[in-house]
Amino acid sequence: MRTAIQEGLQIELTLTLGGQSFSIPGGQVKHLSVHLAPYGFTASVTFWSTLQKKDSALFTALQKPDLLQVKLSVSGGEFSAPTPLVVQGLVRGRRVTTEGHGTLQGVEQFFRRYTLEFADPAQVLWRQHRPIELYTDISMREVLEAHKASLQLTYDWTVLQQKQPMLCLALGADAPGVSFYDFVLWYVATHNGVWSYNSAQNQYALTADKSSSLQAAPLGREEVQDVRVHLPPPIRHGVRVLNAVAQGPTTVALEQPQAVAGVSHDVMLRTPLATVAEQQQKREKTRLQVRSAQLEVAFKQLPSVDIFPGALLRLEGPLWPSGMKGLDEDQRVLHLTLEAHALSGEADDGQHHPATAYDCLLSVRLEPASETLTTLPAYRAPRYPIHVEGLVHSPGGDVQDRRYLIVEDEKTSLHSFRMTVPLWNQTVSVPAEPNQLPGHFFFPPYKNTRVLVALHFEHAELVRFIDWKEGVRTPQDGQGDQTLLGWNKASQTALTHDFQEDNPVWRIHRTSGGDTQVVRMGEGHLFIQVQETPGSVAPTPTYDVSPQVEAAKADLSASVGGALAESSTAYQGAMGTVRAKMKTAQAETKAALGGAKQEVGAQVAEAKGAFQQASARLSQGNGQVSGKAAETKAALEKLR
Template sequence: MTTAFHEELQLELTLTIGGKSFSIPGGQVKHVSARLANHGFAASVSFWTALEKKDAPLFTAFQKPDLVQVRLAVTAVDPELDSPPAPLVLQGIARSRRLVADTHGSTKGTERVFRNYTLEFADPAQVLWRQHRPVELHTDISMAEIIDAHKASLQINQDWAVLRQKMPMLCLALGADAPGVSFYDFVLWYVDANNGVWSYDNQKNEYLLADSKPSGKVAPLDRLRVADVRVQLPPTIRHGTRVLNALANGPTTTPIEQNQAVAGVSHDVMLRTPITAQAEQRQKLEKTRLQVRQRQLQVSFNRFPSVDVFPGAMLRLEGPHWPSAFTGRDEDQRVLELSLEAHAERDSQHDEQQNTVAGYQVLLSARLESASEALVSLPPYRTPRYPIHVEGLVHSPGGEAPDRRYLIVDDEKTSLSYFRMTVPLWNQTVSVPAEPIHFPGHFFFPPYKNTRVLVELHFDRADLIRFLDWKEGVRTPQDGQGDQILLGWNKTSQTAFTHDFQDEKPVWRMHRTSGGDTQIIRMGEGHLFIQVKESPAGGPPTPTYDVSPQVQAAKTDLSASVGGAIGETSAAYQGAMTAVRAKMKSAQAEAKAALGGARAEVGAKVAEAKSGMQGAMSKLSEGVGKLSGTAESAKAALLKLK
C-alpha cells in the first residue's frame, strides 16, 4: 500500500499555445497526477495564477481552440544528494482543459481575479493518433514508410527489420466503417501481431519500434527510500497452440507445445497458404507468444529515489539494507510503470505564488519487471476490421482500351498465379489470386481488361469478389429474353454464342468474326442455317504481335507492384529488337571466343618465355659453378707458390 510522504519539489511548467510560450512558477502548481508506462503516459496538472485582468495573455490564449503543448519537469530538492537524479520530464499535448475564476476586487475600475487552470494531457501519440483514422491503399511499400508518412510531429526511432521489408500492398482501413479504431490502435495491433516492441521514452519524448526491449545502465536502488515491496505473480497461460493450414491438397496441423499447458487445451490458428515459408514463419511467431510472463515487483517509495526512476530505467536491488533472501535482490530490473501523485501542502490561491520550490504530499510507486523479460506489455487496443470493399478495373496492358484481353501473372518465387486489378480511388494496382472465382474448375473465363469488379482489400492482400457490369455488346435486348457468351478481343475479332427468343421460339446462333471473314451457324424452328462469308471491303486484319502482356508478366513479382500499362509494341519493332539482341549476343560470343584464344596464345608465349628464362638461369648457375671451381683451383695454386 502506497503511503504519502513530504517532499520539497521544484516544478517547471511550460505551456505553449498557438506558438506562444507561458512559464508557470512552480509554487503556483497545486496538484500533479501522472501515470507513466512503457508505452506512454497520462497526466493532469492544476495551478493558480496571480491576480489577472480580463485580457490576461494566458487567459486569452487558453480560451482559443489552439493546440496546447505541455512540458512538466519534476525535481526533488534533496540536499543529501551530491549527484541528484535527472528531473522527471513529461512532454505531451492537452486532451482537455478547465478553468475556474475567483473574483478578488478591482483596481482602478478593472476587475482582478485568481484563476485556477487544469489541464489533462498525454504523450503525443495517444492524443494525435487516436484521432487519426485514414483509409488508404499503398503498393510496393514498407511499414516504415507508412509510419513516416503518418507520424505528424512525433519522434519515432524504427529499429526493426520487419518494418523495412517491402510489401506488395498495405491497406489502412480505419475510417467510419470501423468505429473507434484509430491509427494508434492500428500500430499497437501491428506490433502485437508481429511480436514487436512499442515503447516511449518520456525523458526524450521519443518512441521506439523494435524487435527487442531497450537496455541501459543499471543503477542501485536505495532500500532506505523504499517503503514497501510486493511480489506480483502474473497469471500463467495454460494452453498450447496448433497452427492449421487448411489446404485441400496438403493440409497440415502443427502443434506447438508449452510446458505449463494443460493437455487438450489449445489456441488454434487457421491459415490457408500454399507457401511453406509463410506457414513456417507463422509457427515461429506463435511459438514466441507461448512464453510465460515472469514475476513482477510493486515498489512503494517513502522518499524520492536517489537514482533515475522512469519507465525503461534499469535498477538493481542491491546494498546492505536489502535482506539477503529478498526476492529480486541483486537482479537487474526494468521500470515498467510509474505512478506519481503530488498535492501542494499550501494549496490556497494566495500561497507560494512566486516560489519555484514548494512542499508537497507525494504518493510514488513503481512496477518493475525482470530485465530478461521478453514479453511486451501493451495497452488495450481495438483490432482493425478487415476487409474493406472498393471498386476496381481489371488491369491488362496491350491492345486498345475497349479490347477484351486478359493477363495472368505467374510468380516465379511461389509458382502462384495472379490477376492484376487497378483501384482508381488511389490509382494503385494490386494482385489477386488467379482462381475460377464463382465458376467450377472446368470453366476458364479470366477477367478481361477494364472490367469493373468489386475488390476485397485486407491488410496485406486482395481478393476479387465479383463482377459489376457486362462488357460492351454482351447484353442482349430485353424483348428477346436472350443469353449470350462473347469471346474474343473486340468487335472485329470475336465469337458470339447467342440464345434468344424470336416470335416466342428459341433461336441459337454462333457468329465468328475475324475482320472481313465471318461464319454463322443459326438454328431455329424447323431450319438450320450455315454461312461462310468473306467481305472484300473489310479485308483481312493486319497481323500484329503485342508482347506487352508477356513483358508485364515477366516484370511482375509477388513482392513488388507493377506500374501502369506499358503500351503496344509493333511487330516490326519487336523484330528489330530481336535482331539487335541476336547480333549483340553473337558479337559477345565472338568477343569471348577471341578473348579466350588471345588468352591461350598469350599464355603459351608466357610459358615459352618462362621455360627459356629457366634454361638461361640453369646455364647461368652452371657457369657460376664452373667459375667457382676455377677460382678455388687458382687459390690452391697460389697457396702452393707461397
C-alpha cells in the first residue's frame, strides 16, 4: 500500500479567457490532479477565493462561454527536479460553489470554490471536430495544417509529405462518436508513426520514430518508495495478409514467436499492385512486435531529476537490489501521475501564500529507452466509405455529348474513369471496371452522367448510375426499351423496342448529320430506309483532341505521383534500415560499455583484494620486525 508524502509545493496557476488573465496564488489551491502521457494530459484543479477579495471579475468571466486557457506550474523545494512540471490546456468542465465559513466582526464570511477540469488542446478541440471533406493531390501534412485550429504542430515524418491522389475525411453524422482526434490517432497507429506532446511548449509532433537525443539522469533508490514491474500481455496470434485479386491471389503469413498454431489475424486486400501488398505486410509485421516490460516507480520524495514524459532515467546506485529488472539500463518516462491534497483544506488558510504543504502521491511509468513501439490512447477508427453523387468527367465536345474518357497509368497499366464531385468541386479517379455488367458488355460511363461514388480514405469506387442520359427514356405508353450509342442527337445510333397498338416493334435508327438510316421490323413488315435530307449542311470535319490531352495529363500526373510515392517509399525504407542499424549499434555499444564496466569492476575488485592481502602481509611483516626489534633490545639490556 503506497503512502502519501508530505511536500511543500509552489504552484503557479494562470487562467486566461475573454482577453483577461487571472493569476491564482498557490496557497489558494487545495487540490490538483495531473495525468501526463506522451500524447497529452488530463488534469483538474480546485481553489478557493473570498468574496471579500473582490473576485467578481473572475466569477463574471467564468459565466461566459469563452475559451478558457489554463497554465499550471508545479515545483518543489531546493532539492527537487530542476525543471517545474508545466501543463497548458483548455478547460472542458467548470464548477463554482459558494460556501459560508463563519463570521468576522459580525459579518458572515463567504468563499467561492472553483473546480476546473482541463486537458491538452488537441483532446478538447479535435474531439469536437468532425469534418467531412474531400481533397485531391494533397499530402497528409496539408490536411493537418488545414484542421489544426490553434494547435502547434511539428513534423518529421516522410509519410506526411507524400502527395496523395485523394484523401477523404468521413467524420460526420455517418460515423457516430468518431472525431478528428480519433482520426489522427488511427492514422498514426495504422502507419506506425509517433504522436507526441510537449507540455512545457504546448506543442505536438508527428514523427517517424521516438526521440532519443536526451541524456539519461541517474535515479537513486533513496528517492523511491517502491517499484512494480508490468509485464505486457504476449501476442498469441500471427497475421496473414490476403490479396484477393483474381489474376494473382497471394496469402503471406507473418510468423510471431509467441503465436499459438492456428490463431491468426487476417488482413484482406484487393489490389493488382504488389507494392501495395508489400507495404501492408511491413506495417502488419511491425505491429507484431512485443512490448518490453515496464516499471512503475512511486516516489517517497519529490525527485531530484526531471520526470516529464520522454525524459530518460537510469536506475543505478548501490542501494538497488542486484539483478532487478531494468537496473543500469536507460529508461524512458512514459506516464506521470501526480495527486496533491492541501494539508489544510480550510478556505481561508494560505490565501496569500505562493506555496503550501500537500499530501502527494507521485509515480511514473517507465519503458526501456530502446522501445520503438508508440503508446496511444484508445480511439475509434473512422468508418468508410461515405457515398456522394458525382458527374462523369470527360473533356471535349458539348455539355450534352455522350463522350467517355479512360485514363491509363503507364507505370501500373491500371485504367480509371474520372468523376467530378460537385459538393467539393474535386475530381477523383475510380477503377475502370464493367461495374455491374458482364465483362462482354462495354458501356463506359458517359460525360456528365449522374453516378453514386463511394469515397474511401485514399481511393474512390463507382457504385451505380443514378439517372438516364437525355433522350434515352421512351414514353411510358409504349413500354419501350432503348439504347443510345454515339456522341449526341446529330451523331448516334438508337436501338429501340416498344409496343405500338399492342404489337412489338423493333428498329435501328442511325443518324449522322443529315444522313439517316432506319431499319424497322413490325407486325408483318420489314422497313429499311436510307435518306439524306436535302439542303442539310455536311458537318465540317473536326478532331477534338481534348480527351487525348486530358488522358495524357492524367497519365503524367499518375506517373509523377507514382514515382514520387516510390521514391518516398524507398527513402523511408532506407531511413528505416539506417535507423535500425543505428539503434543496433547503440545497443551493442551500450552492451559493450556495460560489459567493459563489469570487467573493469572485476579487475578493480581483484586488484583491491590483492592490495588488501599485500597490506595484511606487510602488517604481519611489520609485526614480526617489531617483535625481533623488541627481542634484540631486551638482549642488549641484559648485556649491560
